[in-house]
Amino acid sequence: MLDLVSSGRLEIATGGWVMTDEANVHLYAMLDQLIEGHQWLSNILGVRPVSGWSVDPFGHGAAVPYLLQESGVKATVVQRIHYAWKQWLAEQQLGDFQWRQVPGEYTEYTIKSVPIDDHNVKKKAELLLEQYGRTGSLYPHNVVLVPIGDDFRYDHASEWDQQYNSYQRLLTHINGDPKYHASIQFGTLKDYFAEVQNRMRDYPSLQGDFFVYSDIFSEGRPAYWSGYFTTRPYWKVLDRQLEASLRSAEILYTWAYAWAKQEGQARVVQLLEKDYEKLVRARRNLGLFQHHDAITGTSKAYVMHDYAIKLHEGLHDTLALAGEAAEALLLTPAAMAALDHRAAPLHHLHPDFERSTYERLPRKLPLAIPRDQPRLIVMFNSLGQRRYEVVKVLVTALAIRVTDEHGHEVPIQINPVWNDTGNGMAILSTQFELLFVADLPALSVITYSIHHTSRPTTDLRASVYSNNYAPAPDQNYSPPFEARDVLPGDIQLESDHLKLLFDGTTGMLRSITDKISGRVTQTAVRYAAYPSAQFKSGAYLFKPDPNAREPEEDVLAGAKPRLFIHSGPVASELSVMFGTVLMHTTRILHVTHQPLASAVYMENVFNLGARYNSSETPGFPPHFRETEMFMRIMTDIDNGAEPTFYTDQSGLHMQKRVRVQRIGIQGNYFPITSAAMIEDNGPGRRLTLLTDHAAGAAAWQQGWLEVMVERRTFYDDARGMGEGVTDQKRTVGRYWLLVEDTQGPEPVARLSLAAHHLANDLNYPTTQLINEGLDADQLNSGAHLITRPLPCPLHLMTLRTLPEPQYPSLLPSRTTLMIIQNQSPSCTTSASVSTCNGLADSPFPGTEFTLQVANMQKTSLTATSSKGPLATLPDLIVPHHRLRAVSLTFPQPPTPPPPAE
Secondary structure (H helix, E strand, O other): OHHHHHHOOOOOOOOOOOOEOOOOOOHHHHHHHHHHHHHHHHHHHOOOOOEEEEOOOOOEOOHHHHHHHHOOOOEEEEOOOOHHHHHHHHHHOOOOOOOOOOOOOOOHHHHOOOOOOOOOHHHHHHHHHHHHHHHHOOOOOOOOOOOOOOOOOOOOHHHHHHHHHHHHHHHHHHHOOHHHOOOOOOOOHHHHHHHHHHHOOOOOOOOOOEOOOEEOOOOOOOEEOOOOOOOOHHHHHHHHHHHHHHHHHHHHHHHHHHHHHHHOOHHHHHHHHHHHHHHHHHHHHHHHHOEOOOOOOOOOHHHHHHHHHHHHHHHHHHHHHHHHHHHHHHEOHHHHHHHHHHOOOOOOEEEOEEOOOOOOOOEEOOEOOOOOOOEEEEEEEOOOOOEEEEEEEEEOOOOEEEEOOOOOEOOEEEEEEEEEOOOOEEEEEEEEEEEEEEEEOOOEEEEEEEEEOOOOOHHHEOEEEEOOEOOOOOOOOOOOOOEEEOOOOOEEEEOOOEEEEEOOOOOOEEEEEEOOOOOEEEEEEEEEEEEEOOOOOOOOOOOEOOOOOOOOEOOOOOOOOEEEEEEOOOEEEEEEEEOOOEEEEEEEEOOOOOOHHHEEEEEEEEOOOOOOOOOOOOOOOHHHOOEEEEEEEEEOOOOOOOOEEEEEEOOOEEEEEEOOHHHOHHHOOEEEOOEEEEEOOOOEEEEEEEEOOOEEEEOOOOOEEEEEEEEEEOOOOOOOOOOOEOOOOOEEEEEEEEEEEEOOOOOOOOOEHHHHHHHHHHHOOOEEEEEOOOOHHHEOOEEEOEOOOOOOOEEEEEEEEEEEOOEEEEEEEEEEEEEEEEOOOEOOEOOOOOOOOOOOOOOOOOOOEOOOOOEEEEEOOOOOOEEEEOOOHHHOOOOOOOEEEEEEEOOOOOOOOOOOO
């Protein structure tokens, strides 16, 4: 293979770990799998890809081409775009990109394989030339790219010889006869693009993306591939959890490894080097799931099961690595020496939850609070800006208080924990939910302490209201919380900044009032479902049943909502349960910090895989079959008669969408990975919905914004999977809802600074660890990676220790890849952020690493080519909506050998 590659006869295109999906994949994972692939190719084969090949994803976005360009890829091939776009591009001869024929448009070489001999070579050659000529007519030049083969081909050695020998006969016949005026040769993508560039100097420029993909190969009617945007949300959530955990582990590992090298901590170095293999495995497990038949949810159930096992393995490994690295950074010198002496592992910081299998949601572990010393909570803020994080801890005592890293007491709230008795919900007397808001500096590991206290904490307990609580077991029992009845009429939650109005029957949000400006925005939340068209809506496709009695099913009709309200000094929230199918929670925070004070948190726990109970949720069809469930927010925002809305493109930037009514709701659903928004046509309001996982979203009517939450289809949609989707699991979806004043639509749509901050909060939550086995005085109160926060728009995408070239799966190198993204927030909105230091003339004003840095080089995004030295961080310029990569080398003085065990 090395000979074929070095001679140019074999070209490796794109070079990612997989051929990534382009709708559901978030920017971090999309780039991470590309880095992993490029690093492997560079280290093993000495190859840097210059051509891209993306022919199987179901639609194409703008993020992948940008990442390829910044990674050294000069040109790429795409295939699956809407059939109408193909027709238009052919008519206009806009051949700045290529695609191969789709199913139903066959050429001779894909129909059958017939041996070529002297008797049929002339006939076959002329037939082939005729079809090549038709393809060539679509472009302004005379170069045609003809891929030889398809999926699941070349899996037998004999086929390589058969194809080569047959084509060689055809090429010899055509090239040897001048009457054909043609020259055909074997080549690679690089050869093809070189020929095109010799003939063309100026290329037309297209903006936007190619969603939604549509084909017409079945029944001659358009079929829209918009179902997979949402299919199997449980897996999509699991994917993002690993993404966040891996990113945190990468940063902590790099920090701890460089620190240990510089401080001569030989044993820590040894432990981290041993665990590097786990980090690589997690990268590859995450990278594998970005495949266009994995994160899309479009593989058979047993294959999806295997994917999830790998994601769960990655989560386990990265959380363990984060704990080890954080412990190394926080241990006092005396504690470190004691552990070294005992040769003890760094296994004292653990997640505060357990998750035995991927199929179970994380379960919080109750913490006992001893009287003689505090219980430590260790938190890692992986963002380059200061953040305020709402921390939830399950505790076994009510008499507690919390202090920060400086020993200052912080406001807390104690909520009840509920248990379903079958005769109503009862409040547990042995477990309680502790809430507080942690103030976390940029790129820091910080400890908070939970202390036992003798003073009364009654005023810290939430006020509790419910329409479904069980009475006390006896009159002598004094419950820790007094639950009151929910009064008839609408329900109101209020903070210093916001007033939320809810429907008193359904528990659903109706309006949001900004108390500072007095602005009222109608925000009616509704859950409903589209009935699926059998055999035409499945894992890939989305199509509502045109023969259904109603276009939408009111799936919650007839249900008896159970309402639970908690209100205290930190937060107020309303949760509503509809049987075992849905629990919807809305929360506001009693804080002054922006944007948390002005945003509304929403959380859905849904389970269409639950046991069907018609008495609980009579609005659902039997066994939840053929159900496409969505959450819709109906507002009074005027976003046009043909509604316009905006969706994010893999977290890179926003894309404008305008409803096209004639193609139905299925053609107007678009992918989001983190954000969707609508706004008034002129100066007015903007509503932004931020999400923690990929889904489909639409704005079907003026003022509406909806997001699909789950799909259950019993029938295959004839696009390759061969089965329906019936393996739904109990899934948690998290959202922020933000209403802002705006000056009106911008020429280029951008999220506000507040929205970016909240999106980062969802995408990269704080890593929360608990201390088991160490005394409180054995850990320092905090550690900091940088001297000052990064400016608001700049996001640290990764700080990734690259592999040793000779052992790319086993050992870390001395090189670290840092990637910075300029998220380029809008300046036309009113919402503010109180945790970062604003826009500055210098991208990094006064920001330095607390570690020594020996060398910095600007590089391609995948660190396979250098772009020159970088003297200091302030010299790094990151343009709007762009990413920039820097290779860092930390000085590593000789490390003494570890003590003998």
